[in-house]
Amino acid sequence: MSEQRQEAGSSAPRRVVVAGAGMAGVQTAVALREQGFTGSVQLIGAEPHQPYDRPPLSKAVLLGKSEGSAFDVDFEALGIELRLGCEVTGLRPGDHELDTEDGPVPYDVLVVATGAEPVRLPGAEGVPGVHLLRTLDDAERLRPVLARRHDIVVVGAGWIGAEFATAAREAGCAVTVVEAAERPLAGALPAEVAAPMAGWYADAGAALRTHARVERVEPGAVLLDDGTRLPAGAVVVGIGARPATAWLAGSGTELGAHGEIVADEHLRTSVPDVYAVGDCASFPSGGTASACWCTTGTTPSRGRGPSP
Numbered sequence: 001m002s003e004q005r006q007e008a009g010s011s012a013p014r015r016v017v018v019a020g021a022g023m024a025g026v027q028t029a030v031a032l033r034e035q036g037f038t039g040s041v042q043l044i045g046a047e048p049h050q051p052y053d054r055p056p057l058s059k060a061v062l063l064g065k066s067e068g069s070a071f072d073v074d075f076e077a078l079g080i081e082l083r084l085g086c087e088v089t090g091l092r093p094g095d096h097e098l099d100t101e102d103g104p105v106p107y108d109v110l111v112v113a114t115g116a117e118p119v120r121l122p123g124a125e126g127v128p129g130v131h132l133l134r135t136l137d138d139a140e141r142l143r144p145v146l147a148r149r150h151d152i153v154v155v156g157a158g159w160i161g162a163e164f165a166t167a168a169r170e171a172g173c174a175v176t177v178v179e180a181a182e183r184p185l186a187g188a189l190p191a192e193v194a195a196p197m198a199g200w201y202a203d204a205g206a207a208l209r210t211h212a213r214v215e216r217v218e219p220g221a222v223l224l225d226d227g228t229r230l231p232a233g234a235v236v237v238g239i240g241a242r243p244a245t246a247w248l249a250g251s252g253t254e255l256g257a258h259g260e261i262v263a264d265e266h267l268r269t270s271v272p273d274v275y276a277v278g279d280c281a282s283f284p285s286g287g288t289a290s291a292c293w294c295t296t297g298t299t300p301s302r303g304r305g306p307s308p
């Protein structure tokens with residue numbers, strides 16, 4: 001962590017700021033303490049909730065079997081300062097400062113862990129009954145939708161689509177999944193690996209329509225480009241995610257083609273004293289990049305690589 005500063009001949013960093021309070025940010029902050037770092041550690045997150053794990057959102061939390069999925073971490077005891085509900089809006093490396101909604105925050109070392117945000121379906125934003133599933137708030141909004149046992153159309157047969165469809169079927173909803181590609185997970189996995197996954201939908205009792213492109217979403221219906229009109233009490237869009245890095249614009253941080261932060265094998269970014277971890281970063285790992293951000297057809301999806 002202190003390599004860059006020490007190389008420059010200055011003392012070890014005393015203030016580490018972690019931007020993003022998801023899995024990667026929390027693990028980073030905890031690991032610093034576990035490895036004996038005694039300087040200040042500040043964890044800044046845009047969401048107002050106690051930091052939580054996302055995988056249960058599409059499973060137990062969605063089905064109401066669990067109220068939340070907060071990490072079991074005593075931040076106070078670890079001496080980690082949490083700033084929640086605070087969006088980071090910019091980085092000024094020359095000043096060693098972050099800009100946030102609450103004003104500037106100085107750092108000696110910055111770790112960027114702002115993760116990813118879901119890709120929106122063009123034209124569907126603001127249409128009543130259209131949902132995403134990335135955050136705890138999203139899952140809480142979807143719970144009553146499941147309870148009402150609507151006819152639900154899921155756009156995208158990726159991981160989120162598969163998990164949501166399974167949960168919605170379990171809750172007794174009629175589910176149709178529309179996928180622009182010829183098969184589920186086309187952007188993420190080779191055909192032979194993904195082939196059995198088409199069976200998930202049949203097993204769950206969800207209708208899967210491949211080669212199905214959404215033309216338009218309107219209140220109560222999804223229209224496909226072949227003229228099919230699917231009734232939809234609710235629509236869940238799961239067409240991939242993109243690194244949440246727009247706030248780094250103008251900072252000089254090198255980004256890849258999909259906005260991912262380009263880091264080296266030590267997770268160092270192109271900017272001195274700035275590191276990147278988690279879904280927002282791409283770094284070399286065993287000869288490949290850890291996160292391959294790719295797009296196939298209209299269903300962009302993130303290749304799942306090893307976590308840092």
Ligand SMILES: Cc1cc2nc3c(=O)[nH]c(=O)nc-3n(C[C@H](O)[C@H](O)[C@H](O)COP(=O)(O)OP(=O)(O)OC[C@H]3O[C@@H](n4cnc5c(N)ncnc54)[C@H](O)[C@@H]3O)c2cc1C
Nearest residue numbers: 020022023024045046054055058087088114115116278279
């Ligand atoms: C519903 C769901 C189910 C999943 N299930 C699985 C699974 O079963 N297995 C699996 O391997 N993976 C799963 N994943 C993926 C997994 O959750 C992610 O890989 C993981 O959350 C990545 O962690 P992260 O900390 O890098 O990013 P994130 O979890 O995205 O956390 C980033 C945090 O940074 C915050 N942030 C973003 N921008 C800013 C800003 N400008 N200022 C301040 N804060 C900001 C965000 O609010 C967020 O809390 C699932 C994801 C979802 C959404």
